[in-house]
Amino acid sequence: MHAFADLLNRLIYTRSRNAKLRLIADYLRATSDPDRGWAVAALTGDLDLPAVKSSTVRGLIEARTDPLLFSLSRDFVGDTAETVALLWPEPTRPPDDRAEAQGRSLAEVVDRLAGLTRPSAPAALAEMLDRFDADERYALLKLATGGLRVGVSARLAKTALAQAFGLDVDAVEEVWHGLSPPYREIFAWGEGRAAQPTPADVPVFRPFMLAHPLDDAELDLADFAAEWKWDGIRVQLVHVGGETRLYSRAGDDITRAFPDIADSFSTPGTLDGELLVRGEAQGHALGEGGGAASFNALQQRLNRKTVSRKMLAEAPAFVRLYDILFDGDEDLRSFSWQDRRRRLEAFVATLDPDRFDVSSLIDAEDFAALAALRENARQGAIEGVMLKRRDSAYVPGRRVGLWYKWKRDPLVVDCVMMYAQRGSGKRSSFYSDYTFGCWAEDGTLLPVGKAYFGFTDEELRWLDRFVRNNTVDRFGPVREVEKTLVLEVAFDSVHSSKRHKSGLAMRFPRISRIRRDKPAAEADRIAALERMIT
Template sequence: MHAFAALLDALTYTRSRNAKLKLIGDYLRVTPDPDRGWAMAALTGDLDLPGVKSAVIRGLIEDRVDPVLFRMSRDYVGDTAETVALLWPEPEPLGPDPVPAEPLSISQVVDRLMTLSRAEAPAALAAMLDRSDAEERFALLKMATGGLRIGVSSRLAKTALADAFGLDVDAVEEVWHGLAAPYPTLFAWAEGHGAQPTPANVPVFRPFMLAHGLEDLRVDLADYAAEWKWDGIRVQIVHVAGETRLYSRTGDDVTASFPEIAAAFVTPGTVDGELLVKGEHQGGTLEEGGGAASFNALQQRLGRKTVSAKMLAEYPAFVRLYDLLIDGDEDLRALPWTARRARLEAFMPQLDAERFDLSQVIDAADFTALEAVRAGARDSAIEGVMLKRRDSPYVGGRRVGLWYKWKRDPLTADCVMMYAQRGSGRRSSYYSDYTFGCWTEEGELLPVGKAYSGITDEELRMLDSFVRKNTLNRFGPVREVAKTMVLEIAFDALQESKRHKSGIAMRFPRIARIRTDKPASEADRIDTLRRMIPAP
């Protein structure tokens, strides 16, 4: 456990991607099985210890230190695991010459916590914390709760493994979700004393092909096809040997959240598409390339391990298909987009038309005409335009010159800061998360969104100073501030929301600029924002 704790500590303070790859690779080469496998599961977010939740950890520390001290320290540090690791009291020695406890290993931690009930887990976790130093406690708590947040993505961890053992990262990614932690067959292959795992008879995940931003580039539509970029979640659907799985863009298995999609996809193959929720009055029927509700509707379904009949009826899901990767047992990814598109069109009649439709190619004579089409698109489910080179194969990751995403220009509104909260990580000492609102006709300020991105470090310090000097009330970690700071907020779309008192919700809000030149009374009104919502 000590070596893993040292790894996490080093990764937390390392900015360089190459340095992170080396740190992880060095650890994997010298750490024995199964510890390194469990470490990889923790780094990639695939380790689930259901008996340990944040509430359990808070209960343990508040039994040992003053709860007020803990809450104040947590507010300052910005991270529960780090706060508990630092505050946890050292146990009293047993006798005059205590025998040091045997160091914990990752596998001991996982084996113990994996088999415990929620009632048994707190005592076992507390005993482990008593045997650990501060670094080990931090690693243990992060691993137990599945929230490492150390600047290492799942892809980067897999890349580090591939680099360390001379493997192809796409080959690792392709079989990853067909394997179970602690991945003994994967490491046996990596070290040359085992066969390469294959996706035969297992519905495994294939890395998504991604796009670069178009920026100021103009392309020839003779070479590129244009499709709408729909505002749902990208999914890959795989059916092999009678089993269907849905994967998100990050490779997470989301089958349980959308059982009706899995049940409807029974044709052997692998498709790439956009998961959406049907909207009765949103831009036409499925056959017309419309029919999708806003992302807010889709959010009602995300992250649910079980879905009620009521939820299925109120938020019916469907998938708008972009690409065909595998047809039966034939891998099509090396074919050009035009060939795959033709195969996808031929594949569509086999699918349930209630659950699957085809992403339409935009009919535009040239790039100038496409600009006009894009500018006029304000359907709440459209995020922009995709440009795909007609001769491009389907390759994992972002490859220059093949696919481009051309997001529509953002909308903006002048809003008033209402509340602020400290951030996490390197922003944990700053009030960097801001809730903002707009005025009703009666002069009441109602929240319409929350943002923390879009500002420079200098602007962050300025806003942090404003919050500290203009605090009106404190609600735990949240500060209410004087309603005098205007922020210009950029966002991708607005949609109606029953969860917000204002009745509206912003999609991807970020701070465009700080309006010190504008009095709060002149900020936008709720009705102005409501008029930005596309009409049915």
């Protein structure tokens, strides 16, 4: 446990990607099974320990220290685990008791946490916190509550594992979702003690092929095919061995949330597409959104463990297919895009047309004509255009020159800052989360969105000073500010929403400019946003 805590501590204070890779690789080579496997599971977000909740941790620390002190400290530090680890009182204990705690393995800690129930969690967690030092307490709480937030993505952790043992990271990804922590099979393969694991007869996730932003380049449409980029969530459908799985782009199994899709896919193969919800218009013309509702409609079904019959009826899901990776057990990923496209069109003809269709290609005579079509594609669930090299194989990750995404230009509106809140992690000392609003017809200011990115570090420091110097009220960690600062907000789309007082919800809002030159009274009105609703 001490070595894992030291790894997390070093990762927090290491910014270089290559340095993080070296730290993780060194740890994996120096650590034995199963500790290193549980460490990788924690870093990749594959460790599920449901008994301990954040409320449990808050209850424990508030019983041992001044709740106001904890609240103020948490607000300043920006992380509950770090705050509790530092504030937890050091108990008086015999030296041999301390030595026993230092010698406890990561696997022992994981086993203990995995065996807890909600009622037993508080006492057991407190006993463990009493035995550990501050760094180990931090690691324990991160393990127990999930979400390490140490600047390591799942892909980076897998890359470090591959580099540690001279493996191909795509080969690791290929079998990852067919295995379970603590991944003894992968380490045995990496150390030459066993053959490479295979995903045969298991509906495993395969890494997606991704696209680079197009930026300002112009491509020859003789070499590239163009198709619409739909505004849903990228998914992978797999049917192998009589079982169907539906995976998100991150490799999360979302089958249970979309039983209507899983039950409709029983043909052996692996498909790549966009998960969408049917709109009122069931046609496939672009002006009708290709039969797809906005992302806001899809969002009602995301992150649900169970789906009611009413929701299945009101928001029926379907998949607009982009590509085919496997046709039965035949691996098509080395085929060219145009050959895979022909196979996909033949494959989808055997599927339920109410649940599956193929993303149509865009007929444009040249790049200028394509640009005009893209700019006018504000109707329905369209984000922009995808450009795919006709001879490209399906390769994991982003490969230069093969696929490009050309998102439509964002919408822009001028809003007034209303509230601010401190960020988390490295931004915990700055007011970096801003709620902004537009004017209603009666002259009141209604919140329309919240954003915490889009500005530079220098602009963040300026905004932080503005918040501190113009606070008019406080509500816990939130500060209300004078309604004098105009922010130009960019966003992808806006939808009607019953959850917000303004009746609106923005999609991906971000601060694009600080309008110090513009009076707050000249900011946009709610009506301007309503005219942008798709």
